[in-house]
Amino acid sequence: MTTLLTFPKGGVHPPDAKQLTADCPIEVIPTPDELEIILGQHIGAPCTPTVDKRATVTEGEMIGEVKKGLGVPLHAPVAGTIKLMGMSGHPMRVKAPSMTIKVDHDAPANEYTRSDWSDKDGKELLSLVHGAGLVGIGGAGFPTHVKLSPPPSDTIDTLILNGAECEPYITSDYRQMLEMSDEIIEGAKIILKILGIKNCCIGIESNKPEAIKAMSAAAAKGASPAFDIKVIPLQVKYPQGSEKQLIQSITGRKVKGFALPSSVGVVVHNVATTRAIYDAIVLGKPLYEKIVTISGLGINKVGNFRVKVGTKISDIVDYCGGVNSKLSKIIMGGPMMGFNISSLDIPITKTTSAILFLSAEEIDTTPHSNCIRCGWCLEACPMGVEAKEIAIHVEAGKGEDTSQFGVFECFECGCCAYVCPAKRPLVQFMRLAKMKAKR
Ligand code: SF4
Ligand code: SF4
Incomplete structure (x- = not known):
């Protein structure tokens, strides 16, 4: 039997839970009445709007660009009118600048045809x-x-x-x-x-x-x-x-x-x-739609959906028949690297791949306790980061001294927290340490 390729150090085997949606073909979610387009959807400088409030836009039209620095333009996912330049919910920053498009449902959808490249x-x-x-x-x-x-x-x-x-x-x-x-x-x-x-x-x-x-x-x-x-x-x-x-x-x-x-x-x-x-x-189609997995036992319909960038999570939840009484936690992204969110008033961006509506039986709610120095976190870390030491330093208010333990090598994969028998929130400790430590 051939040995399958893998990386040599660390790694874990969490239950994959993909059976919930693996057999769900991609389904199109109807465009809601309004889309909220966050201006900063990429690493680098956020976009500056290239259209004014009340402007009429067409599907695929450029509506924002980065004039200086790293970045890419933004495009209107639908035809409509710019209703508002304001702020929208954001998973990490609470609020972020955005523009709201009032959708013209009567406008015909763009038809894209192949061209030779x-x-x-x-x-x-x-x-x-x-x-x-x-x-x-x-x-x-x-x-x-x-x-x-x-x-x-x-x-x-x-x-x-x-x-x-x-x-x-x-x-x-x-x-x-x-x-x-x-x-x-x-x-x-x-x-x-x-x-x-x-x-x-x-x-x-x-x-x-x-x-x-x-x-x-x-x-x-x-x-x-x-x-x-x-x-x-x-x-x-x-x-x-x-x-x-x-x-x-x-x-x-x-x-x-x-x-x-x-x-x-x-x-x-x-x-x-x-x-x-x-x-x-x-x-010739710009990036303004995403394929997003909606999963977990806390929502009434799961699947893989094609959605317009700017669709709010609340619109997706409505389409899926609402959340149910089992819902305990909502995560944007996957359970290992995603972010907990507490509001449905957050729009989908170019980088959203999944929103999980997890029940109590799908998450571990055991309270965390002191480190027992078992070393499992180091064994599980693919980068050899000493998560235990970093967490202890952060708790002692010494987060600035953690680069010696490899904190900047950490890419927040969550393997350490997954194996920790004391259930310590090691990824949160890593994020705090990165804010304090000097390279
Ligand atoms: S989150 Fe960071 S420290 Fe923890 S296993 Fe992943 S890379 Fe290592
Ligand atoms: S896995 Fe948890 S308990 Fe064990 S050494 Fe690491 S932080 Fe401490």
């Missing part, structure tokens, strides 16, 4: 990616055109597509791999052309055999001498989909410290981002 060079393709407002939609929202422009000093030989989707509950990438495999493969070819390389590996955990089958078939169907695209089944281990771990699993190369993946010759993109690149280049 083979005559465009890498520079033109890159500019189209930027113009379509693309950001990494499976993660923190790093502008895609920047990730596609590695420093000239780094020699890139491999594109990795991240189809691991290792966070429990989330199946939005899985459904896209099943339902849009040809689009993902064409998106991969566009990226390869931009990077000027041939080799692409699509990493998928082995608990998704249907996705492995669909993506392998699409890669075979789209095979051409110009590209070498293959699917790599991976061992099921969280956080297999984290960038550094994925690179090490597939290539054996280790990205050091704060270096970029390009330092080891690799560029990584999520499969959903790759599908969005297809939309942008082949269809």
Whole structure:
């Protein structure tokens, strides 16, 4: 039997709970009467509106741009009128600047048709990616055109597509791999052309055999001498989909410290981002819709939904028949790396992949206690961070002294907290320490 590839250090095996939505085909949620578009949806500077209050906008029209610094433009997800420049709910910042569009339900939806991109060079393709407002939609929202422009000093030989989707509950990438495999493969070819390389590996955990089958078939169907695209089944281990771990699993190369993946010759993109690149280049469609998993025992209907960016969670909950009496906790994102939210008055952004409505039986409510120095957190950490020491320092008001324990290597995967027998909120301690510590 072949041993499946994985990363060497740490990692955990939480129950994946994907059975709740894995077989739910992507369903379109009707556009609500109003959308709230948050201006800062990516890493970098937030957008400045390019339209005024009361302006009429069309679907796909640019409504915001970043004039200076890192960023990408924003587009209207629908035709309508700019009703308000104000503030909207935000999962991390409580409130964030936004613009509200009153939707014109009578306007016809845009129809996008295929166009040939083979005559465009890498520079033109890159500019189209930027113009379509693309950001990494499976993660923190790093502008895609920047990730596609590695420093000239780094020699890139491999594109990795991240189809691991290792966070429990989330199946939005899985459904896209099943339902849009040809689009993902064409998106991969566009990226390869931009990077000027041939080799692409699509990493998928082995608990998704249907996705492995669909993506392998699409890669075979789209095979051409110009590209070498293959699917790599991976061992099921969280956080297999984290960038550094994925690179090490597939290539054996280790990205050091704060270096970029390009330092080891690799560029990584999520499969959903790759599908969005297809939309942008082949269809000319900017990024203004998201595939979002709604799951958990605390909501009446679960599934994978196509929603317009700016749709409020409350509108999604209404469409799903409301929450039920089992609801105990709402998480934006997955249970390992997501954020608790206490309001439904928060709009979907380009980076939202899931909202979980969890019941008491799906979460651990045991109160935390003192560290028993078992060392399990260090054993589970894929980065070798000493979470125990960092937490103890933060509790003692010495968060500024924690860089010696590797706090800046921490990418908040939650493995340490997952294994901690004292149920210590180690990720929260890491976040507090990062605010205080000096590099
Ligand atoms: S959250 Fe940070 S410290 Fe904890 S396991 Fe993940 S990387 Fe390590
Ligand atoms: S796993 Fe928890 S109890 Fe054990 S050493 Fe780490 S912080 Fe302490």
